[in-house]
Amino acid sequence: MSTTHQDEREFLSHYNIHDYDVPLTSVDLVIFTVREEVLQVLLVRRGEHPFKEMWSLPGGFIDIHRDQDLEATALRKLREKTGVVTPYLEQLQGFGNKTRDPRGWSSTFAYFALIPSEHIELAHGANTEAAQWFRVEENSVQPELAFDHAQILAIAILRLRNKVEYTSLPVHLLPEQFTLSELQGIHEVVLGRTVDKSAFRKRIKEGNFVEEIPDAWRYGSNRPAKLYRRANQPTVYFNRAMGGRVEEKD
């Protein structure tokens, strides 16, 4: 109805968000990689209040002029900190309450990203916050984190472990080319336990999310290993988890 549309235009012309008490809204990132045989997460040291000088997850406010959508905000932050432009990125969960930020009611969309550890250029420089990798031990990281970031991190770690149990997601922690043993190693690092070689390979092969690279081999002082790459497939979900029943879920 034209009347309704005119009404709506009239309404919108008077609408001003600055008239309302609204929450702060940001995007935070949990960026995982596997380096030195350990799961690691990227943290930045805060240069400004609040929580100045403390370590935190990279993130920040949505820039409503530059960012088309939430994912654009997440990708922008990721690019600024790591230079990585095509990560595996998925939304983790939203968090929001009165107390998590001393500036007032605050909510955040937490994302989680997986990147291969090679070719990462961490952001540095006098003015930017320092970025650094930290080892994940159990469900946390050594330094105390700003805001509720310790909680967000714990939930991200849980989600990652669950996804590793029953999806093809860990391929995104590896570079372009990798062997099945390397892929298995990634699984073992994230899960914190060994997995059976035979069962693992059967599973991977029938998932069809990796493909052999023709005539490409990794050589060492032993039998060479076939090199594989990610197939052009969306994430594969297995009908059964790798271990026994998965106890905790998010």
Added chain:
Amino acid sequence: MSTTHQDEREFLSHYNIHDYDVPLTSVDLVIFTVREEVLQVLLVRRGEHPFKEMWSLPGGFIDIHRDQDLEATALRKLREKTGVVTPYLEQLQGFGNKTRDPRGWSSTFAYFALIPSEHIELAHGANTEAAQWFRVEENSVQPELAFDHAQILAIAILRLRNKVEYTSLPVHLLPEQFTLSELQGIHEVVLGRTVDKSAFRKRIKEGNFVEEIPDAWRYGSNRPAKLYRRANQPTVYFNRAMGGRVEEKD
């Protein structure tokens, strides 16, 4: 350090959110129930611009003075529309971009709730928006929805079907007391296919998320059925899905 704390107090005393361009932030709800042997979802007719008169998911802005956290906002909206105070409630996903709301950059935390169809008092009255149940057909609902709510609904339906495949979640669609056949019926309605009685019962019993009610039976013109109730357990995740491999995931 005391200096840092003083710095921070100083900083906060000058901080004013109204100085910044921030996105709108709301909470929306996808409320499911099973009535008349069909999966149904609760929609409200919008009384105000934008999208005045159109059907939409119940929801609205966070009230930073009344709501402690996001879940409190969701529960408040749910209570206002249905009178239900203890539903199954989980966060679905966040959505946010420049275009979903004509008032400007907008983001929403979508929640999804399951409630039994009995004892629901839908909100009515001249001033409040009309609330009504709609049948879910495939991945959508008959009326066109405001904002990007059709997309949110589709994702919620997908999530619900996936969870029904491999979790104990459907018990929340049933009243206090129910028979195993009724529970199976709920699964069949949501999944849109029949499931095997024997396999279903083995699964349910070993999950231990329902318990027999002593000496309680449902009578009819046939063999009486044992009545069960929800056990005091968190959601159980099964190691395998009910059907074959689950193809689409969220």
Added chain:
DNA sequence: GCAATAGTGTCTTTTAGACAATATGTT
């Protein structure tokens, strides 16, 4: 007894786990 639904048992199928056996490169 009959109809109707509740509840159980048996066999098959699928896929993971354990673990042994074989393959193929370097040194």
Added chain:
DNA sequence: AACATATTGTCTAAAAGACACTATTGC
């Protein structure tokens, strides 16, 4: 040949699917 790691095969175990069989009530 010795070594190290890659790759495959065989048997077992766990849990779902198909389907038949038994149980118990009202009428």
